[in-house]
Amino acid sequence: MVGPQVDTAMKRLQRIFYFGIYGTFGGLLASYLHQYYLLDTLAGNLSTTQRLFYLGLLGAIVGAAIGFFPSYSEGRGKYSFGGAVRIGIVGAFLGAIGGSIALPLAEAMHIGIGGGLKGRMTAFTFLGLTLGLAEGILGTASAWRGIVGGSLGGLLAGYLLAGC
Secondary structure, X not given: OHHHHHHHHHHHHHHHHHHHHHHHHHHHHHHHHHHHHHHHHHHOOOOHHXXXXXXXXXXXXXXXXXXXXHHHHHHHOOOOHHHHHHHHHHHHHHHHHHHHHHHHHHHHHHHHHOOHHHHHHHHHHHHHHHHHHHHHHXXXXXXXXXXXXXXXXXXXXXXXXXXX
């Protein structure tokens, strides 16, 4: 009975590895788009309405990039290349909608708490929680895994960005 259990564990590790690689591609693409297209605009003197608009746009760009790659990865295991691309586009669309809502809310939360380390960690935890919740709803993993993983990842990212 050891053979099938080892085979199942290896497939799970392989899936986690590919999700990690595709998630890295999504994060790098989102970072590139943010750095080269929106960073200067967001660093400028904007009204509250303009800032929320550009944060929503940034959230849509980041959400689309992050939403495409894991969905595409999931589709590659089940469908043809064209089917995987279609599933990736659906994931990008849903990620863009979620990001355009979650990022301005997280930034408002960060400002409302007073900024600093506590505000950034809380905002990123909220972002991670929403991403994990979306994965739990749309993905094949258990919902609690996405929520816990996203929250812990957001907490760590907030600490690293604001604390270091």
